[in-house]
Amino acid sequence: MIQRDDILSYIEANKDRFLEELNDLLRIPSVSADPAYKADVQRCAEVVKDRLLESGAAMAEIHSTAGHPIVYAEKIIDPSLPTVLVYGHYDVQPADPVELWDSPPFEPVIKDGKIYARGAADDKGQAYMHVKALEFMTKTNTLPCNVKFMIEGEEEVGSENLGIWVKNNKEKLSADVILISDTSIIANDTPSITVGLRGLSYVEVEVTGPNRDLHSGVYGGAVANPANTLCELIASLKDEDDRITIEGFYDDVEEVSAEDRAEMAKAPFDEEDFKRELKIGATRSENGFSPMEGTSIRPTLDVNGIWSGYIGEGAKTVLPSKAYAKISMRLVPFQSSAKITELFERHLKKIAPDYVQVKVTPHHGGEPIVIPTDFPGYLAASKAMEESFGKTPIPERSGGSIPIVALFEEVLGLKSILLGFSLNSDDIHSPNEHYGVFNYLKGIETIPLFYKHFVEAHQSA
Amino acid sequence: MIQRDDILSYIEANKDRFLEELNDLLRIPSVSADPAYKADVQRCAEVVKDRLLESGAAMAEIHSTAGHPIVYAEKIIDPSLPTVLVYGHYDVQPADPVELWDSPPFEPVIKDGKIYARGAADDKGQAYMHVKALEFMTKTNTLPCNVKFMIEGEEEVGSENLGIWVKNNKEKLSADVILISDTSIIANDTPSITVGLRGLSYVEVEVTGPNRDLHSGVYGGAVANPANTLCELIASLKDEDDRITIEGFYDDVEEVSAEDRAEMAKAPFDEEDFKRELKIGATRSENGFSPMEGTSIRPTLDVNGIWSGYIGEGAKTVLPSKAYAKISMRLVPFQSSAKITELFERHLKKIAPDYVQVKVTPHHGGEPIVIPTDFPGYLAASKAMEESFGKTPIPERSGGSIPIVALFEEVLGLKSILLGFSLNSDDIHSPNEHYGVFNYLKGIETIPLFYKHFVEAHQSA
Numbered sequence: 033m034i035q036r037d038d039i040l041s042y043i044e045a046n047k048d049r050f051l052e053e054l055n056d057l058l059r060i061p062s063v064s065a066d067p068a069y070k071a072d073v074q075r076c077a078e079v080v081k082d083r084l085l086e087s088g089a090a091m092a093e094i095h096s097t098a099g100h101p102i103v104y105a106e107k108i109i110d111p112s113l114p115t116v117l118v119y120g121h122y123d124v125q126p127a128d129p130v131e132l133w134d135s136p137p138f139e140p141v142i143k144d145g146k147i148y149a150r151g152a153a154d155d156k157g158q159a160y161m162h163v164k165a166l167e168f169m170t171k172t173n174t175l176p177c178n179v180k181f182m183i184e185g186e187e188e189v190g191s192e193n194l195g196i197w198v199k200n201n202k203e204k205l206s207a208d209v210i211l212i213s214d215t216s217i218i219a220n221d222t223p224s225i226t227v228g229l230r231g232l233s234y235v236e237v238e239v240t241g242p243n244r245d246l247h248s249g250v251y252g253g254a255v256a257n258p259a260n261t262l263c264e265l266i267a268s269l270k271d272e273d274d275r276i277t278i279e280g281f282y283d284d285v286e287e288v289s290a291e292d293r294a295e296m297a298k299a300p301f302d303e304e305d306f307k308r309e310l311k312i313g314a315t316r317s318e319n320g321f322s323p324m325e326g327t328s329i330r331p332t333l334d335v336n337g338i339w340s341g342y343i344g345e346g347a348k349t350v351l352p353s354k355a356y357a358k359i360s361m362r363l364v365p366f367q368s369s370a371k372i373t374e375l376f377e378r379h380l381k382k383i384a385p386d387y388v389q390v391k392v393t394p395h396h397g398g399e400p401i402v403i404p405t406d407f408p409g410y411l412a413a414s415k416a417m418e419e420s421f422g423k424t425p426i427p428e429r430s431g432g433s434i435p436i437v438a439l440f441e442e443v444l445g446l447k448s449i450l451l452g453f454s455l456n457s458d459d460i461h462s463p464n465e466h467y468g469v470f471n472y473l474k475g476i477e478t479i480p481l482f483y484k485h486f487v488e489a490h491q492s493a
Numbered sequence: 494m495i496q497r498d499d500i501l502s503y504i505e506a507n508k509d510r511f512l513e514e515l516n517d518l519l520r521i522p523s524v525s526a527d528p529a530y531k532a533d534v535q536r537c538a539e540v541v542k543d544r545l546l547e548s549g550a551a552m553a554e555i556h557s558t559a560g561h562p563i564v565y566a567e568k569i570i571d572p573s574l575p576t577v578l579v580y581g582h583y584d585v586q587p588a589d590p591v592e593l594w595d596s597p598p599f600e601p602v603i604k605d606g607k608i609y610a611r612g613a614a615d616d617k618g619q620a621y622m623h624v625k626a627l628e629f630m631t632k633t634n635t636l637p638c639n640v641k642f643m644i645e646g647e648e649e650v651g652s653e654n655l656g657i658w659v660k661n662n663k664e665k666l667s668a669d670v671i672l673i674s675d676t677s678i679i680a681n682d683t684p685s686i687t688v689g690l691r692g693l694s695y696v697e698v699e700v701t702g703p704n705r706d707l708h709s710g711v712y713g714g715a716v717a718n719p720a721n722t723l724c725e726l727i728a729s730l731k732d733e734d735d736r737i738t739i740e741g742f743y744d745d746v747e748e749v750s751a752e753d754r755a756e757m758a759k760a761p762f763d764e765e766d767f768k769r770e771l772k773i774g775a776t777r778s779e780n781g782f783s784p785m786e787g788t789s790i791r792p793t794l795d796v797n798g799i800w801s802g803y804i805g806e807g808a809k810t811v812l813p814s815k816a817y818a819k820i821s822m823r824l825v826p827f828q829s830s831a832k833i834t835e836l837f838e839r840h841l842k843k844i845a846p847d848y849v850q851v852k853v854t855p856h857h858g859g860e861p862i863v864i865p866t867d868f869p870g871y872l873a874a875s876k877a878m879e880e881s882f883g884k885t886p887i888p889e890r891s892g893g894s895i896p897i898v899a900l901f902e903e904v905l906g907l908k909s910i911l912l913g914f915s916l917n918s919d920d921i922h923s924p925n926e927h928y929g930v931f932n933y934l935k936g937i938e939t940i941p942l943f944y945k946h947f948v949e950a951h952q953s954a
Binding site: 190236243245246252256270318333334351430460462 | 587589711714720724729767772774776779782796801817849923924925
């Protein structure tokens with residue numbers, strides 16, 4: 033029988049090793065977006081597999097894909113008991129701009145109670161909590177149900193190959209709930225559970241003007257500059273109310289009721305603190321919506337990267353041939369990623385002036401999801417956090433995307449529980465990403481409690 | 494006495510060596526904008542000095558500056574004779590994007606009668622014609638006047654140190670005319686002389702949003718994205734007539750008379766050919782002006798570089814902290830570079846929304862100039878070209894800028910003759926820059942004829 037005191041004692045006795053094992057994982061630069069790191073990503077998968085076996089998995093294997101491998105592991109103690117399927121990812125975002133890190137991104141350091149490294153919070157630190165929770169339950173003979181692990185290496189680039197693999201392995205993955213730690217809580221004294229995720233449409237835009245770079249003195253004034261044109265196209269994608277101008281963009285957007293909006297507005301948010309912390313003079317949200325609503329119940333369009341012409345030191349008077357942008361749109365229920373990508377491309381081609389050519393390449397996407405708060409998985413997660421934090425967690429919609437969650441529901445028919453422990457201020461995807469030691473250990477403490485409550489809830493359901 | 498036939502015989506006998514010597518110069522990557530090439534720039538200055546001495550200069554010296562060095566040389570045959578001061582530059586533009594070159598930018602190749610290399614036309618090839626013209630006149634004892642050379646290494650980055658050096662060396666530089674080959678002719682069978690140059694204001698813009706890169710899912714919809722904002726700011730700098738919206742921008746623009754515009758319109762220009770050659774669907778000029786006018790008598794605003802966020806392979810969902818652009822404005826008489834730079838900065842700060850901070854850093858500038866067609870220098874240049882091409886050259890305003898020309902007039906009280914031989918299609922500042930062997934040799938042929946006619950015109954003036 034899982035007891036919180038036993039977990040706490042186990043953590044106390046092993047926490048230095050828990051941190052050291054995580055640091056070993058963080059030292060591997062498993063950047064999935066950049067082919068230069070392919071061997072590191074492979075090596076990371078092997079380390080994850082080994083650690084799962086050492087921590088109590090009865091079997092663990094590496095599945096090759098057209099991209100990076102998937103680590104699968106399981107421990108089936110009794111087929112008649114419920115099964116928890118843990119999902120996580122061992123790949124990380126690129127570390128650029130590296131020069132803005134205070135310490136090297138792949139040399140973890142613990143400072144002021146935080147682990148600084150690329151992937152510390154997203155998602156190595158959070159995925160590894162599940163491995164250590166398994167260790168606790170195995171070593172103390174308290175694992176109350178079956179467990180399966182599916183840890184992938186392509187979450188940061190769209191999980192395309194995991195999607196294929198899941199479709200081909202439905203039986204292997206049969207379970208009762210999916211458990212994921214890749215989201216955040218509101219604060220260390222304000223636990224929360226993510227009950228909504230935005231979808232994503234990520235595209236790359238290439239604007240071509242003249243067939244070669246030109247001298248901006250000789251040709252400027254006669255030949256349209258594709259960098260100026262790209263700016264004009266991007267600027268035109270939002271109106272003065274900060275609404276996206278793509279035709280049909282809002283057609284499928286869920287209109288959240290006034291009651292639900294009032295409920296959400298109760299979550300703690302101090303706009304002055306928010307502005308001070310980010311050193312911005314003002315927030316910017318769609319007209320008629322609060323900043324919190326802008327990041328949860330409303331879609332967005334953001335330039336994630338833009339480049340054209342001469343970007344080195346000094347000055348070069350070039351009228352560039354091409355200009356590029358990476359643009360992502362966050363989507364809300366009931367928008368469809370594929371449809372939005374198509375609307376984007378159609379709109380951009382329609383508004384492109386005849387002095388340029390526009391090419392739109394879809395990168396990856398994912399569907400928005402909403403998770404109910406009245407099924408055994410959510411109830412167990414809520415009870416587990418209540419026990420470990422001493423407070424009932426707040427159900428909260430997150431602005432981020434985990435594209436694979438919608439696919440899990442569609443293909444496996446399983447709901448996911450987003451039991452994350454990081455903080456929005458952890459700088460995931462940014463220089464100096466970090467994860468609190470408190471949060472890492474709190475996760476290892478909470479997860480076995482989830483298993484206990486889930487088995488109970490499942491049996492009484 | 495300088496005779497065209499003698500020049501042609503000398504060129505015929507020496508042309509292989511003339512090309513080989515130029516190629517040696519082109520092999521030195523004297524990129525002034527990039528500190529990584531500092532030693533190469535210095536080495537290039539030394540080679541230029543040595544070649545001047547070998548080619549007949551009585552003295553040659555290298556003058557250090559706070560930046561790259563200036564090569565000065567002279568041959569004074571009789572102080573009572575007029576003096577021609579030759580100006581050129583041995584520095585070159587960066588070669589980026591290097592991957593678009595068909596052959597390495599600093600390994601010159603001659604193909605289809607053209608020399609391909611960075612700097613072939615701008616300006617090593619054109620500056621070196623003067624060195625070889627000096628060789629001819631020295632070797633044949635026909636130099637009809639005094640000559641001074643001033644070949645600098647910072648033209649591509651604004652000639653700031655040359656400006657200081659000129660102010661400090663007025664006596665050394667005393668002369669009757671300045672002769673420069675850093676412009677183009679209309680076509681190999683249509684000689685022209687540049688009688689106007691646009692000025693330049695080159696600035697770098699930095700837009701800062703949040704104090705660090707953020708996750709675009711977690712923060713997108715609440716925090717303004719500085720890359721989107723930069724696009725919006727740039728887009729707003731031109732109205733739908735393609736007129737620049739900066740307050741006061743057009744206040745000092747010379748309104749060219751209908752007569753002069755009609756005269757200019759006689760220069761050969763085929764818009765369909767122009768579009769076909771650049772593979773563009775349409776030209777783009779200020780409303781009410783032709784493409785030719787857009788590149789000569791009207792000012793422009795072009796993005797020469799823009800960058801923000803993640804620009805590597807794949808996708809990264811970052812809401813960047815900063816976005817940058819390099820922007821240049823070409824100016825026409827009687828705009829002032831300093832005033833336009835100030836208006837730009839003031840305007841941008843005025844329109845910047847309070848969710849970003851905007852910083853404007855001036856790079857370099859130069860004043861627009863117009864050269865009269867009725868003084869001995871122009872008349873000599875016109876006669877020289879008439880003799881070498883068999884056609885009277887067309888006086889033409891160019892869209893480019895040679896910022897130092899206005900300063901020569903202001904500080905030394907000297908007019909410049911822009912006797913260039915390249916073509917607009919030579920891809921200067923672009924991949925695959927090239928210079929016709931015809932044009933190189935035609936320059937060497939024409940320059941001594943200029944000396945002959947200049948001394949004649951000067952004596953009869």
